[in-house]
Amino acid sequence: MIEILETGPFNTVQDLGRPGFRNIGVTAGGAMDPLAVRTGNVLVGNEPEAAVIEVQTFPFKLRVSTPMVFAVTGTDGLVLLNDKDVLPWCAHLAKDGDVLELRQPGKRARAYVAVGGGLDVPVLMGSRSTALRGNFGGNDGKPLAKGDHLKTGRQENILPLPASGLAVVEPSQALANVFPDIVDGVLQVRAIPAGEHHLFTDDGEAFWGQVWRISSRSDRTGYRLSGEPIKPTEIREMRSHGVVPGVVQVPPGGEPIIQMSDANTAGGYPKIAGVIEADLWRLGQANPGGKIRFVRSSHEEARQVEQAVKTYLEDIKRTADMVKRALKAMA
Known part of the structure; x- marks a missing residue:
């Protein structure tokens, strides 16, 4: 108890x-x-x-x-x-x-x-x-x-x-070769262009090119980002659609929202990108006021990082099992 x-x-x-x-x-x-x-x-x-x-x-x-x-x-x-x-x-x-x-x-x-x-x-x-x-x-x-x-x-x-x-050895150190460095206090978050990415000016360069700050209005549902607003080249009326953690939506005000663990189940804002699943834990450890930059990734890179994390956990489990067997033998 x-x-x-x-x-x-x-x-x-x-x-x-x-x-x-x-x-x-x-x-x-x-x-x-x-x-x-x-x-x-x-x-x-x-x-x-x-x-x-x-x-x-x-x-x-x-x-x-x-x-x-x-x-x-x-x-x-x-x-x-x-x-x-x-x-x-x-x-x-x-x-x-x-x-x-x-x-x-x-x-x-x-x-x-x-x-x-x-x-x-x-x-x-x-x-x-x-x-x-x-x-x-x-x-x-x-x-x-x-x-x-x-x-x-x-x-x-x-x-x-x-x-x-x-x-x-904690993941940020043990997996330093697969997770981007924090550069000048800016967390590098990998993401893949999403369904409505093409609607934004210059292929969304304003989204990828700037440093965003996590707003104090952020919570487990979503991280609201503060920065230079980004706008689509055309306004489309969109039906509500399913969303999952990691989806980055852009509301009319132009400041993105990253859906987090308690993500809404559906929403109608344009989706500009999706954070790769293996990087979500790093966002989960980011504080309000923290700075992030989105880095273009790919499905292949996402799979490679996921495999590295899986290997890390398997190594810990293997070591724990060895210690357990050794202690049982000594008991």
Whole structure:
């Protein structure tokens, strides 16, 4: 059992989302940084889709009432266990009564707490994720509040698990060769021209060529971008159509919106581009006020990056399994 001691707005239970229900108006949802979720779950011996805590307002503090393995991923901020620093991106063992605290990250927007067995909240439409707009899933459809209690799923005997010291090189470093550098504080986000790209002047050069700033009006549904407005060469009346996370739409004001994890299920604004799926976690870690630039990509590059991420996760799983077998042999 986990007790929430300190929290802020919009900290929720999330997993990898509930795809497959957009036709009835239910957004897929799920974590803003799914790579951090997958990595944390591998570290604590869970299946990749196990439910975790997504923290986006800090400080955050919880207490455990039973021994459990945990890992904090996503963050570049301080992680403390009983007021002592512990490594993020690393599996640790918490004992009954231990207090875990997450401080404000240095540059990133979110942290994730994965625990052995995952969070045992009801499965709705195949997912444990919190849908705040629909008021369902996760912690009764609500953000976490002080005094809330979360059950954890059954975990294996703790001793054979990679319970302490198993760490990973975080994705931004381990996969530095496949993710573009942040240049002068500008996040480079790869995208592919979308359906209405041809409607914009000079092949959309104003979209690709400038640095955009993430507006303070951004949230899990979408990132609104501030910059020099872009306009289509012709105005077309468009029917509403399906959209998914990563789609970049341009409303009449000319400042793009990137659909994020809680993306609307449909919309009628022109689609100028689509962020490749493998880069969405980097956007999920970008703060309001941050700067981004779109970089033209291709389906082939997107597949290559996706394969590199898959290999990274497989390597972690293989290492975790080796440690687990070694500990069992020693027990």
